[in-house]
Amino acid sequence: MVFQKLTDLRQLKLMANTIRQDTLKSLLEAKSGHTAGPLGLADFFSAMYFNILNHEPKNPKWEFRDRFVLSCGHVCPVQYTAMANAGYFPKEELMTLRKLGTRLHGHPHNGSLPGIENSSGPLGQGTSQAVGKALVARMDGKKHYIYCLTSDGEHNEGQPWEAWMFAAKYKLSNLIAFIDRNYIQIDGNTENIMPLDPLDEKYRAFNINTISIDGNDISAILNAVDSAKKSGKFSMIILNTIPGKGVSFMEKKYEWHGKPPNDVEYDLAIKELSAERQRIENESF
């Protein structure tokens, strides 16, 4: 059965809130993992798994599904949470994150969890695999899209640039890539570690259809994907996100890149997110 998409913006925003809360809970339970990136990407994952993707969570190998390739594997807790909420596996399983015997490894493994299209973790590797998938879809005359999420720190590696050059050369218009532009990586601010700006100009110089948006704005994400599909070119959507989004003391702090909350921090975070949930419910659209 084809997945019933959420088309109402309020529902998508509420789902993003659910994803944030569930992700924090799984990180608290795991006692290790990445927090800032997943929180910053909750809006994107709500949009992706509940509106953009054509998929069947109960039939993860469905031939005509869109492919979602996660290249920055360390943000996987937010993908796992989105997948569980979409029905790929029971939500209770989120509490096994990073534990012995789990299907939810610290970095995703395609052979462990149905619905995970590729193993990732070593940065850059998903980009080329997304390109390969797009190439095959075009060779075989398939109509599905390939979506690939990368991070900004990931672009310190050479591999994404190699992959994008190839995608532009072969005009892979069925490939839509995203970059989580949150300006943080493990050792600090991306512009101190290895400057990437002006990122949009770099992509345009690669002959890539480049769209820069507020990555925490779900309607902007949906509009950008529509625009990418109409462009007839390989597209890169720059998601300007706030790392740690939704939890005031985590926002824009690179210290939260690679650590989980403790009990006190978790309670404070959930309090803030519950208040935000209330606000979304009362919001007029």
Place this chain on the structure above:
Amino acid sequence: MAVKILENIYEKVDKVPTRDGLGKGLLELGATHPEVVVLCCDLTESTRVQWFAEKYPDRFFEVGVAEQNMAGIAAGMASEGKVPFIASYAVFSPGRNWDQIRVSLCYSENDVKIIGAHAGVSVGPDGATHQALEDIAIMRCLPNMTVLSPCDWIEAKKSTFHAIDNKLPVYFRLTRDKVPVITTEDTPFKIGRAEIFRDGSDVTLVASGQLVYEALIAANLLQKEGISARVINNHTIKPIDKTTLINAAKETGAIVTAEEHQVIGGLGSAVAEVLSENYPVPIKYVAVMDRFGESGTPDELMVKFGLKSANIMEKAREVLKMKK
């Protein structure tokens, strides 16, 4: 019992590069296996995938000089049902894309075949940077990987057809220079099965790649000294044929390994791992002794690094002295 190989190889041999065998094998596979695609990193002619590219242009992809990207794109294509062969020089692929091979291919169980051309000292004049002498070591330590080092072009061609049935990554180690043709179309070949190419009872010479020929020449000359040397063509370095090796240890009591690779981590190490655990006997190694290569003709380098039949004979005499 020795299998049938080409007759009269001790008097005269033809020479053909093993890369030609894989190139021809791919061309035939192209007709029978529409899922086969080929990717190359700006070395289309010299890796011999040009033959496939000319006949099947829609299934050939030029990636440019980007081996990591090539491995990743191939992994993505394999995950969607294609069987990609990726071609470059062995120093670059698997030399420069080991992590992509480890994660995107092996860990992810993506069925990609790696053509490592110009391996060993066979690029000769190009010098040390281009001589892959560590490729077997870095490939055989990976779970889900099969490592093949064919002894001649006919075996390389056969290995292409057999590798397609193996649904996991395979690494083909191939040579640039012409190497002696010693097998026929009828010589048995099966991945994971070493073949006895010459019977013998005093010592066993276990070789791979073009060193199989050198081992046969050595065995023929040792015979004149009254030493009976068995020769094993160990084309599959992983998974290694334990039975044939253990039987050789039991029946001859001494082993010499011979390969065009560093002594650390290659065929010799693989043989020692099997025998030390199952049936320890003295072993001597003919290999590159923990040093980098240099410019020279392939044959000059083989002599300088001690990879010729004379070196194998010397090691055989030495190992016999260690035998109880």
